[in-house]
Amino acid sequence: MSNPLLNIPLLPPFDQLQPHQVEPAISELITNCQEQLQQGLENPGWENTLVPLEQAQDQLNRAFSPVSHLNSVLSGEWRAPYEAALAQVTAYWTELGQNRELYEVYQELTANPAFNHWPQPRRKSVELGLRDFELSGVGLSGEAREQFAANSRRLAELSSQFANNVLDATNAWTWHTEDESELAGLPQTAMAAARSAAQGKDLDGWLITLEGPSYLGIMTHSENRELRRQVHLAFVSRASEVGPNAGEYDNSEVMESILALRAEQASLLGMASYAELSLASKMAPNTERVLEFLNDLAIRAKAAAEVEMTELRDFASKEYGLEDLQPWDIAWAAEKLKQQRYAISQEELRPYFPYSKVVDGLFAVVEQLFKITVEEDTSVTTWHDDVQFFWLLRDGKRIAGFYLDAFAREKKRGGAWMDTVATRRQTERGVQLPIAYLVCNFSPAAGNMPSLLTHYEVTTLFHEFGHGLHHMLTQIDVAAVSGINGVAWDAVEMPSQFLENWCWQPEAIAMISAHFETDEPLPQELLDKMLAAKNFQSAMFTVRQLEFALFDFRIHSTEEPMTAVKIQQLLDEVRSEVTVVPVAEENRFQHGFSHIFAGGYAAGYYSYKWAEVLSADAFSLFEEEGIFNPTTGERFLHSILEQGGSRDALDLFIEFRGREPKIDALLRHSGIEQQELNISPA
Known part of the structure; x- marks a missing residue:
């Protein structure tokens, strides 16, 4: 039987994929890429070198995508083949990034006067390609070159090991x-x-x-x-040296190795720290600017967070006799206080947010905003019975598609994310449609009870769909800058956070809510309470995010070798500066911080707050002109969603908003007084 991964269709045939197919397919596709590159270098240029190489690499990416995805959502038998394939793919991309002949092709393209007259997406892809070559060590030679490549391969292994330890510790x-x-x-x-x-x-x-x-x-x-x-x-205490499974899945040495190798990579490239290396592909101009942004926001938010924490302590003491509020009491006491103050809880809202109604309402919101329709296709094969597939249509024509895997289950990685199945690009047969995975971990239906979402889970779904729209609504046909490709990492969260705003708008809430038994709309009384409670303990949430962001950025900025003990000490220092809630002695948050140790957010977790400035300011225009104003929606579609990484994120924002971003809207939406703040993302 032929290997389906060797000629993967637009929608992977999940019912035909088997773990044993992975290694031979990935090996053959990598060989195809290498042979295509050699052919292209014989007569170098855009059409002869880069276009056919993009085609070969697209086949590789679309074969590796379902393998990586199945490891995340099923784990088990897919883990070993995924890790073997990851090693192969990492080695290929590392070698490619250090290919000087290909680098010279890019240089020659930019030196040609005709380059300035190329279409913008093509020019941008070459400019970003040059940058990425330099960040991949193309200028290194001898031992330094070999060490950089070896480090890259080892870092990929360690990131996978970190994620596996967290998943195994969670399941244990x-x-x-x-x-x-x-x-x-x-x-x-x-x-x-x-x-x-x-x-x-x-x-x-x-x-x-x-x-x-x-x-x-x-x-x-x-x-x-x-x-x-x-x-x-x-x-x-998951994946650490303490707790009920102490030492069994311990990420201590994994973290130490990851940080040491990242620091060495930066040093090999002549940079002071990994944070500096990370910022080379982001909006933020330098490490000082990021720390200024985070520290300024922390100063303002902490004052408000301390007030909120004092209120919580007083409430717990007075109402429940809890004089010594412990970490495991915080969420419980906060929920009690919220119910007393606003007479509302997430559980009271749940019956009004049945999963199916929320999904239909989400589609109705984006249909109204961006003039698209969403249509389920039950004929598409998936990896689990719970998974659905949908097409996006404009004027009745399919323009993109996505898989929706919404529910938690054993062996599925926790959290929520969007990932790429296929990228929009021009092919010999026409435009390849963009396809996405959208993954969440909501409570599934149980017994006679359908899946009912908290409002927090509703915003999570909107968030991931915002990422999906960024990938799927692109009009760029060059893969390197299509969808989220080429977008500065500290701007990539903007569309996702932007779409969350509709979860709080009465007109949109009417579209996403209805009682699961009676189909009655969310009562006005509950809606009023929900909106009144929107900023409940928002400052405490903000300083929690700043704790993560400052820890991440500082741990990647230090020149000191980081042992597990020193990692803990640095986190303790950050907590002493910004944290207002008690922390358990056994807390080993860092051992499960997959965003920075197993994901793409190393020295970049600040991006959530940075992009939130952009998203809040962008939404403020809808507040001024109407949340379903068709002209404003079309403007956001054309200026942001359709452009992908073909232009700088700040330029695109200015095109949409008519000016540079301001922090006012973020502070207003968060309920934090502005007063005088020296914060701007630009």
Whole structure:
């Protein structure tokens, strides 16, 4: 039987893919890329070298994509073939990035006077290509060149190992009971999910896990303080040297090695730190500017966060006799205070946000904003029965597609993300349509209860769909700058955070909500309470994000070798400066910080706040002109979503907004007083 990965169609045939197919297919496709490159270098130029190389690399990317994806959503038997393929692919891209002949082709293209008259996307792809060559060590020679390549391969291995340890540590811990009284306070949805989890293990009673919905249900609602303590400590100590699985999946040495290798890569390129290397492909001009941005925002937010924390302590003491508020009490007490102050909870809202209604409403929102329609295609094969596939259409014509894998399950990586199946690009047969994966980890249907989302989960879905729109609505046909490709990393979160705003607009809420039993709309009283509570403890949330961002940036800025002990010390220092909530002694947050150790956010976690300035300011124009104003929606579509990485993010923002970004809207949306702030992302 032929190997389906060797000639992967636009939509991968998931029902035909097998782990044993991976290694031979990836090897052959890499060989094809290498042979194509050699042919292209014989008569160098855009048409002879770069166009056919893009075609060969697209085949490789589209074969590796489902392999990587299946490792994330199924793990198990896909882990070993994925890791073997990752090593091959990393070696290929590292070698390509150091190919001086290809580098010289790029240089010669820019030196030709005709280059200035090329289409903008093509010019930008060459300019970014030159930058990436330099960041890949093309200028290195001898031992330094070999060391850079070896480090790149090892870093890919370590990132995968970090993610595996977090997943395995998450799956390793459970808590089982047959005594319903021990779960007092848990809402019906959480109880149903816990019973379903137990049944999945052939157990009676209820099973609590460290998967997101289960963990958050306990921390927010359980009246059993000892259970909250156990679950919290198991969660915050995952993949570390402490906790219930101490040392079993320990990421300590993995972190040390990753940081050491990143620092060495920066040094080999003549840079002072990995943070400096990271910023070479971002909007932020230098490390000082990032730290100024984060520290200025932290000063303002911490003052407000301290007020919020004092209120929470006073409330817990007065109402519940909790004189010593512990880390496992914070979410629980906050939920109690929120209910007292606003008479509303996420659980009260859940019945009005059934998953199917939210999805339909989300599609209705983007249809109104960007004049597209979304249509499910049940004939497309997927990797799990829960997964759906949809086409995006404009004027009845398919322009993109996406898979939606919404629910948590065992062996599926936690969190939420968008990833690429296929990138829009010009081919000999016409334009290749962009296809995306959209992945979340919501509570699935249990028993007779459909999947009901918290409003927080609703915003998560909108966030990931915003990423998806950035990928799918692009009109750029050069792969290197199509969709999110080529977009500065500290601007890539802008469309996702931007779309979240509609989750708070009454006109949009009416489209995404209806009671799952009666189909009645969200009552005005509940809507008013929800909107009133929008900024509840928003400053505490902001300083938490700043804690992560400052830790990430400072740990990648230091010249000192970082041991696990020193990593903890630096995190403790950051916490002493910005944190207002108590932290458990066993807290090893860094051991599970996959964003920076297993994802693309190393020295870039600040991007969430940086991009939030852009997204809030962009949305403020809709606030001025109408949240469904067709002209404003079309302007955002043309200036931001369709342009991909073909132009600088700041230029695109200015084209849309008519000026450089301001922080005013972010502060207003967050409920934090502006006063005098020296913060601007530009």
